Amino acid sequence: MQSDWRRTHHCGELRVSDTGKTVVLNGWVNSLRGYNQQVFVDMRDRYGITQAVFESDTVSQQKDLFQIAEKLGREFVIAVLGKVRPRLPGKENLDHATGSVEVLASEIRVLNQCPTPPFEVTEFPGEEIAGEDIRLQYRYLDLRRPSLQKILAMRHCMNKVIRDYLDRDGFLELETPLLGRSTPEGARDYLVPSRVWPGAWFALPQSPQIYKQLLMVGGYDKYYQIAHCLRDEDLRADRQPEFTQLDLEMSFVKQDDVLEVIERLTVEVFAKCVGAKIARPFTRLTCAEAMARFGSDKPDLRFAMEIVDLTDLGLKTEFRVFKEAVEGGGKLRGICAKNAAGRFSNTDLKPGGKLSDFVIQCGGKGLAWLKVENGKITSTIEKFIPKEVQEEMRARLGAVDGDLILLVADKEEIASQALGSLRIHLARQLGLLDGLSGQYQICWVVDFPSFIFDAEEKRWVANHHPFTSPREEDLGKLESDPGSVMARAYDLVINGYECGGGSIRIHDPEVQARLFSVLGMTPEQARHRFGFLLDALKYGAPPHGGIALGLDRWAMILAGTANIRDVIAFPKNQKARDLMTGAPASVDARQLKELGL
RNA sequence: GGGGGCGUAGCUCAACUGGUUAGAGUACCGGACUGUCGAUCCGGUGGUUGCGGGUUCGAAUCCCGUCGCCCUCGCCA
Numbered sequence A: 001m002q003s004d005w006r007r008t009h010h011c012g013e014l015r016v017s018d019t020g021k022t023v024v025l026n027g028w029v030n031s032l033r034g035y036n037q038q039v040f041v042d043m044r045d046r047y048g049i050t051q052a053v054f055e056s057d058t059v060s061q062q063k064d065l066f067q068i069a070e071k072l073g074r075e076f077v078i079a080v081l082g083k084v085r086p087r088l089p090g091k092e093n094l095d096h097a098t099g100s101v102e103v104l105a106s107e108i109r110v111l112n113q114c115p116t117p118p119f120e121v122t123e124f125p126g127e128e129i130a131g132e133d134i135r136l137q138y139r140y141l142d143l144r145r146p147s148l149q150k151i152l153a154m155r156h157c158m159n160k161v162i163r164d165y166l167d168r169d170g171f172l173e174l175e176t177p178l179l180g181r182s183t184p185e186g187a188r189d190y191l192v193p194s195r196v197w198p199g200a201w202f203a204l205p206q207s208p209q210i211y212k213q214l215l216m217v218g219g220y221d222k223y224y225q226i227a228h229c230l231r232d233e234d235l236r237a238d239r240q241p242e243f244t245q246l247d248l249e250m251s252f253v254k255q256d257d258v259l260e261v262i263e264r265l266t267v268e269v270f271a272k273c274v275g276a277k278i279a280r281p282f283t284r285l286t287c288a289e290a291m292a293r294f295g296s297d298k299p300d301l302r303f304a305m306e307i308v309d310l311t312d313l314g315l316k317t318e319f320r321v322f323k324e325a326v327e328g329g330g331k332l333r334g335i336c337a338k339n340a341a342g343r344f345s346n347t348d349l350k351p352g353g354k355l356s357d358f359v360i361q362c363g364g365k366g367l368a369w370l371k372v373e374n375g376k377i378t379s380t381i382e383k384f385i386p387k388e389v390q391e392e393m394r395a396r397l398g399a400v401d402g403d404l405i406l407l408v409a410d411k412e413e414i415a416s417q418a419l420g421s422l423r424i425h426l427a428r429q430l431g432l433l434d435g436l437s438g439q440y441q442i443c444w445v446v447d448f449p450s451f452i453f454d455a456e457e458k459r460w461v462a463n464h465h466p467f468t469s470p471r472e473e474d475l476g477k478l479e480s481d482p483g484s485v486m487a488r489a490y491d492l493v494i495n496g497y498e499c500g501g502g503s504i505r506i507h508d509p510e511v512q513a514r515l516f517s518v519l520g521m522t523p524e525q526a527r528h529r530f531g532f533l534l535d536a537l538k539y540g541a542p543p544h545g546g547i548a549l550g551l552d553r554w555a556m557i558l559a560g561t562a563n564i565r566d567v568i569a570f571p572k573n574q575k576a577r578d579l580m581t582g583a584p585a586s587v588d589a590r591q592l593k594e595l596g597l
Numbered sequence B: 001g002g003g004g005g006c007g008u009a010g011c012u013c014a015a016c017u018g019g020u021u022a023g024a025g026u027a028c029c030g031g032a033c034u035g036u037c038g039a040u041c042c043g044g045u046g047g048u049u050g051c052g053g054g055u056u057c058g059a060a061u062c063c064c065g066u067c068g069c070c071c072u073c074g075c076c077a
Helices: A065-070 A132-136 A146-168 A209-217 A255-273 A285-292 A320-327 A353-359 A386-395 A412-429 A472-477 A509-518 A523-538 A552-559 A591-594
Strands: A022-035 A037-044 A048-055 A077-086 A101-112 A191-193 A202-203 A222-232 A242-251 A282-284 A330-339 A367-374 A377-380 A404-408 A442-446 A451-454 A459-462 A489-494 A498-505 A544-550
Touching: A022 A048, A022 A101, A037 A065, A037 A077, A048 A065, A048 A077, A065 A101, A065 A242, A146 A222, A146 A255, A146 A320, A146 A552, A209 A222, A209 A242, A209 A523, A209 A544, A242 A255, A255 A442, A255 A489, A255 A498, A255 A544, A285 A412, A285 A442, A320 A330, A320 A404, A330 A386, A330 A412, A330 A459, A353 A412, A367 A386, A377 A386, A386 A404, A404 A412, A404 A544, A489 A544, A489 A552, A509 A523, A544 A552
Parallel strands: A048 A101, A282 A442
Antiparallel strands: A022 A037, A022 A077, A037 A048, A077 A101, A191 A202, A222 A242, A242 A544, A330 A404, A367 A377, A367 A404, A442 A489, A451 A459, A489 A498, A498 A544
16 A cells, blocks of 8 residues: 555645646645635645645545545644646745645545644744743654754754865864773763773763874874764753764864864855855954953954953042952953943842842952933942043943943953953843844954963863963973963854864873873873873874864854754753653663673 | 742643632634635633642732752853
């Protein structure tokens, strides 16, 4: 019966030029419209929607044709054999590419039934789709939604463009193990117990970092891989425990060589996947500049609202908070929110108010403000600031009537970061990001410090990772002044998302050993943990460097969504659970016993 | 682990300051209808207001606890 039928066309394919053809369509019932003598069925597959018509007076080998059509339900899987005919004049449906034709059914097979779905698969513009947890629980139904299918097809496009581009450029796609060795530092590992070696554990890769460096030692001078990476850390709207990177490494290159490959690749991906033109070279900001101007090492450049330094003016006020912060070596900095004076009440701004609380959550001590309204400046701290200083602040921030100036005085790092977070927060509240779909602001952030001092552990930790090469000119102060050592590292930032990061690596075993030492490892510990790498570097490691791109975040940006789960077929929820399968779940006692657990 | 938000019909939401029998749209079921297309029209089913406790004459609403989901800080070399 069914086996002698073969799909001849998909549901987005038929046109008027196909008139008269006998066709077989397969698909899901998207919707039904019935009369007592006539039933219209919209059949859906991932290509589109085609209307099939069943008429009670159709002469067919199948006697029960109309009775079956009448009893169809949404999401039934059906095969329809019939003849293509143009729709009656004026009855075309321009919403669908196939809307000028329909298939007059002469036979139908119900390939599978479906109970009433827990939510509606059909999407309507401007209407809310079902809540996320129920969609994740029935992800296979959610995956039928055209918008999700479009995103996953776009990811396919990304992968294909990447592979085509890198292949053309002479890169080899090579695989690296999933079962590897746990390395300290960095993200928490997912661990896999060894049955053969009871008590010993594999770690799933946080990234193929060390393996790709070993491939460089092995002579594969241009490597890439679209790799799954796993990190057992808490989730965010743009973070999953399991995610996909374009991992790439090159030998005999300098930083600019890597950046150029990625810039050209980026231009191609954006052009081919979403039809966007990206200009290059990309903007480059040093880490210090990004922090000073935007309060973030992943600045969103789609809007201005830059941070302005007013430290010198802090001393010219009688406001104790400002003076004490500045005299203590801190900074006074501010941003100007355009046309926001009327948007925030004094209640929002004063201690305990929404904006003030926001700054405190960012680690700041509080928020000061000036409103420019009706040609004058008002503020609760107005009386502590001489008029000419107020005017100087207004001028430096470029504030005009209607604007709101927000000030934070604190240690430099806190002042910058708090204002950086506030900048993003305000942009969302003020709608500065609305209507920006299809706009992409891409930049490199470069010149990161190699080390950050971990106050809790009281030691230097690697800012990027411990294989990142310091700048050659900084090698001399590796031990004497680690805080001033700059790394040959770079991040790719798109619309405020960190979408990639990489570095030129250390290829000299002695430098690598020194770096481990700065991080507080004894030579014995370094040998125990990374002996294989130190050995490999000894045996003729070429200079090399590379980058990894977070493809899930790329997909988010290209798809215009703020939720990473929207671009992954089977994502985990915020608590790292798979609501569909129930993973993680307990296992049989026997399995544990075999593993010696 | 901390902070914030949410939880009402299968789904999306409403229900004023605590006050009648918790409503609407949609889905679903039944009926009418020969050109619909998010069909329409008529009728109907559907509720432990997440769960447990408390305050009250009276709780979806207030309080406490708990569970779940989302955002966020910490964390993410």
